[in-house]
Structure formats: C-alpha cells, structure tokens
Amino acid sequence: MKFAKTFQKVLAEETLPDEWMEKAIRYKSLKKIINKTVSELESVGVSRNDMTINYEISKLKRRIRPVLTMNVSPLSEALIVDKLDTLGYNYEIKPLKSQSQSEPESDDHESGTTELETPENSSYSTLQKFSDKLQVQLPEPTMDDRASVESSIEASAVSFLKTPISTTTAPSSASIVTAVNPFDDEPFYQITVSLHEDAKFFQMLYEEIEALNDFSDERENEITDWVEKIADIVAKVSSPEVRKNDLYTWRKIFQIYMDSQIFFSTIEQSAGVLSNATSKIRYGKFLEKIEKEKLVQHFKLKESLDGFMEFKALNESILKVSNFQALNIMAISKILKKFDKRTHFKSKELFPLLIQKSEQIDILQNSMGRDIGSIMTNRLLNIIPQVDDYLCPICCSVAYKPIRLDCGHLFCVRCLVKLQRKTEDRCPLCRQPVVMKADQRNLDLSQMAYLKMYFPKEVKKKQAENEKEIFKEQYGHVVDPDAKACIIM
Ligand SMILES: [Zn+2]
Numbered sequence: 001m002k003f004a005k006t007f008q009k010v011l012a013e014e015t016l017p018d019e020w021m022e023k024a025i026r027y028k029s030l031k032k033i034i035n036k037t038v039s040e041l042e043s044v045g046v047s048r049n050d051m052t053i054n055y056e057i058s059k060l061k062r063r064i065r066p067v068l069t070m071n072v073s074p075l076s077e078a079l080i081v082d083k084l085d086t087l088g089y090n091y092e093i094k095p096l097k098s099q100s101q102s103e104p105e106s107d108d109h110e111s112g113t114t115e116l117e118t119p120e121n122s123s124y125s126t127l128q129k130f131s132d133k134l135q136v137q138l139p140e141p142t143m144d145d146r147a148s149v150e151s152s153i154e155a156s157a158v159s160f161l162k163t164p165i166s167t168t169t170a171p172s173s174a175s176i177v178t179a180v181n182p183f184d185d186e187p188f189y190q191i192t193v194s195l196h197e198d199a200k201f202f203q204m205l206y207e208e209i210e211a212l213n214d215f216s217d218e219r220e221n222e223i224t225d226w227v228e229k230i231a232d233i234v235a236k237v238s239s240p241e242v243r244k245n246d247l248y249t250w251r252k253i254f255q256i257y258m259d260s261q262i263f264f265s266t267i268e269q270s271a272g273v274l275s276n277a278t279s280k281i282r283y284g285k286f287l288e289k290i291e292k293e294k295l296v297q298h299f300k301l302k303e304s305l306d307g308f309m310e311f312k313a314l315n316e317s318i319l320k321v322s323n324f325q326a327l328n329i330m331a332i333s334k335i336l337k338k339f340d341k342r343t344h345f346k347s348k349e350l351f352p353l354l355i356q357k358s359e360q361i362d363i364l365q366n367s368m369g370r371d372i373g374s375i376m377t378n379r380l381l382n383i384i385p386q387v388d389d390y391l392c393p394i395c396c397s398v399a400y401k402p403i404r405l406d407c408g409h410l411f412c413v414r415c416l417v418k419l420q421r422k423t424e425d426r427c428p429l430c431r432q433p434v435v436m437k438a439d440q441r442n443l444d445l446s447q448m449a450y451l452k453m454y455f456p457k458e459v460k461k462k463q464a465e466n467e468k469e470i471f472k473e474q475y476g477h478v479v480d481p482d483a484k485a486c487i488i489m
C-alpha cells in the first residue's frame with residue numbers, strides 16, 4: 001500500500017480528534033509539489049547527466065531557500081540561460097576559471113585530465129574539494145545577509161556559492177563567450193539559481209513541522225498538568241498520616257509500572273525512547289499484571305479508584321500523542337525520501353539538520369517518550385518511596401534501625417553489630433575506619449521515623465527477624481517468630 005494511503009488509514013484508525021487530523025503532515029499535497037518540482041527542473045533544462053549540481057537549503061528567519069548551483073559546459077549554459085530568461089528567473093552566472101586556464105587543452109574530451117572534471121553523479125563533496133583547491137577568499141557578507149541569516153546548512157559551501165571564483169583575473173563574460181568553444185562539454189560556467197516549486201515544497205514542509213511542533217508542546221503541557229493532578233490525588237490517598245490509606249497498593253502499582261518501562265527504557269541494551277508499538281505492548285502487560293494481582297480491588301478509598309482511572313486515561317493519551325508524533329515523523333522522512341528519489345538531490349540529509357538548528361523545533365528528535373518518562377518519574381512516581389531505595393547494602397533488607405557512620409554511609413544496626421564483633425573497622429562501602437567508633441549516637445532518628453512511617457510492614461518484618469536472630473544467638477536454635485510468647489524482647 002502506498003504510504004499516503006497507509007498514513008491516512010492509520011490516522012483514521014486511531015480515532016483522533018479533528019484538531020489533530022488537521023495538524024498531520026499533508027503528505028498528499030507535498031507529493032503534488034514534488035511532481036511540480038520535477039517538471040520545473042525539466043523545463044529549466046537541469047539534467048544530472050551533463051552537469052555538476054550542488055544543492056543547498058538555507059533558512060533566513062522563517063523562510064526556506066533552496067539554491068541550485070550548476071557547473072555547466074558552454075553549450076548547456078546557453079540553453080539553460082535561454083530558458084531561465086524566457087521563464088523569468090533571477091540567476092547568477094560566473095565563469096568557473098580564468099581565460100588562460102580555460103584554453104581548450106585538446107580535442108580529446110575523454111582524457112579526463114582537467115582538474116574540474118567530475119564524475120556524472122557529482123555530489124556536494126566533490127564541489128567542496130573543488131572549492132578548497134581554488135582557495136577562495138570569503139567576501140564580507142552584505143548588511144542584508146548579516147542581518148537576516150539565521151542559520152544555514154553548510155555555511156562554507158553557501159559562502160562559496162556567493163564568492164566570485166576568480167576575483168582578479170575574471171574577464172568580462174563577453175570575452176569568454178568569444179574565447180570558448182561552444183561545443184566544449186567541460187564545465188565552464190557556474191549558474192546559481194533559486195527555483196520556485198522546491199522552495200514551495202520546503203516552505204510548506206517547514207511550516208507543517210513548525211505547527212506540529214507547537215501542537216506537540218501543547219500536548220506535553222497538558223500531560224504535565226494532568227500528571228500533577230493525579231499526583232495530588234495519589235499523595236492524598238497514600239499518605240501514611242491518615243490511618244485508612246492506600247500506600248501499599250499504590251506503591252505496588254507504581255513499582256510494576258516502573259518495571260514495565262513503558263515509554264522509556266533505562267535497561268542498558270535497549271536504553272532510550274521506545275517505539276510506539278513496544279510501548280503499547282508493555283502498557284498492555286502492565287494492565288494485565290495489575291489485573292492479575294487484583295490491585296484495584298485492594299483499594300480502600302474510592303478516590304484511589306478514581307485516581308487509577310485517571311492514571312490509565314493519562315497513559316492512553318500519552319500513547320496516542322506519541323503514536324501521532326511517530327507517524328508524522330515517518331511521513332516527514334518518507335516525503336523527503338520521495339523528493340530525493342525524484343530530484344536526485346540530498347534533502348533527506350540537509351533538511352532535518354536545518355530544522356534541528358532551530359532551537360524551538362525538536363520534534364524530529366522524537367524526544368517525547370523521554371520527556372514524558374521524566375515528568376512521570378519526578379512528579380508522580382517519586383511521591384511514593386520504594387523500599388529498594390532504603391535497603392541496607394549488607395543484608396539487602398530495609399535498613400532498620402539505621403546507623404549512619406561518620407563517613408555518611410548507612411547500615412542496619414544488626415549488620416553493624418556483626419561488623420563490630422569481627423572488629424572490622426572499615427566501612428564496607430568506602431573503606432574508611434569508622435565502624436568501631438559507631439555507637440547509639442549514630443542512630444539516624446529521623447530516618448528511623450521515616451522508615452517506620454512509609455514502610456511499616458517491612459520494618460515490622462525486620463524487627464521480627466532481628467528478634468529471631470537474637471534468640472538464635474542466645475539459645476542456638478530458631479523459633480517461629482510468630483509464636484510471640486517465646487520471643488525474648
Ligand atoms: Zn543490614
């Protein structure tokens with residue numbers, strides 16, 4: 001299926017609001033302009049077979065300007081100039097070399113010895129080499145250029161285009177015309193011209209991308225506000241200061257959510273923004289797990305259920321936005337590829353670079369997944385502390401009661417007592433000799449209160465384990481910690 005159709009079909013399937021559909025890249029219209037560009041190139045007589053063509057795209061404020069530079073033989077020059085005049089284009093024409101250098105060397109055109117001879121598919125890089133060879137001095141930009149040039153791709157090449165090739169020895173064009181053999185097919189002139197249809201194409205594409213970028217920013221702001229709203233709900237329903245709260249249920253949900261890595265992966269091999277298809281699958285799996293563990297049924301508060309519904313709607317909206325964005329980025333890439341295929345220019349390399357130089361436009365970098373991921377983590381998921389961040393590095397259970405050594409590292413009291421018994425003076429993390437001097441003054445009371453508040457179940461379990469261990473030390477065997485009557489306090 002042709003991309004234009006696929007694009008429309010997928011957009012339609014997503015059941016997006018009309019406002020979104022209007023912002024989608026107008027792929028079909030752009031494709032029509034490509035056809036016009038091809039006709040224009042034909043009518044001007046630009047053909048890759050007999051000339052060296054360099055294509056540049058620059059941007060003056062919000063105006064995109066493609067510039068075509070052709071190194072042509074005297075015969076082609078006459079034909080092209082005639083067409084350009086007839087069609088009313090503004091163009092510049094310069095001799096490529098001075099008269100003395102341009103003396104026809106011989107009738108043997110196949111010899112391939114002249115330095116300007118370039119292969120048929122001459123590219124930008126061959127022209128660049130050519131410019132280096134000529135050691136052109138860059139002229140001072142005119143006031144107009146200085147004021148208006150915001151950015152341009154390959155600045156050196158552009159200035160090269162504006163530079164008279166031979167500043168001192170260039171003869172008048174009249175004398176060249178008389179001196180050259182019009183049937184010599186060596187490149188002899190350089191014609192610089194801006195055509196109309198390709199300019200229209202890039203201008204339209206640029207404006208579409210700009211609008212899409214604004215639209216994306218708006219969606220991101222909406223999502224940020226939404227995240228804040230949900231964060232307020234979750235903070236309220238999970239507060240341990242209220243007796244009836246859903247702290248553990250929300251913690252579990254967020255833990256599963258983070259492990260699911262829905263929009264952004266932090267795992268080494270696949271680090272980075274994920275494709276929309278992957279995000280959708282991972283989101284589906286996240287919901288399955290929530291369902292399997294019956295977490296929603298565990299909510300004690302009705303606000304929690306409302307909050308979870310909002311959280312689901314938020315995620316589904318993010319999936320929609322990022323899918324819309326990914327589709328448009330694909331459309332942009334496809335249309336540039338089409339342009340290049342039809343014209344043989346290299347806009348797919350040039351144009352995205354030009355756009356990315358615009359600080360306000362970052363849509364092509366597809367950074368939404370990353371942005372959303374960090375908003376989610378910082379504003380919402382971090383509201384509920386996860387026990388993994390409060391583990392003792394030795395026993396890997398919650399660091400209760402927390403002893404903060406003079407080096408700043410924190411361990412649970414049991415592990416520290418064991419170190420002291422072995423007269424291990426060095427901190428296991430930083431090797432500073434701080435263990436032996438630690439005593440009850442090193443008990444981090446505020447941390448202890450915090451752990452007790454946010455991890456009451458883990459703390460209780462840890463205490464029970466500690467008691468079990470003490471009992472074992474004293475009596476040499478383990479008793480069931482649940483058999484409370486036996487425990488020595
Ligand atoms: Zn420990």
Ligand SMILES: [Zn+2]
Nearest residue numbers: 407409427430
């Ligand atoms: Zn330390």
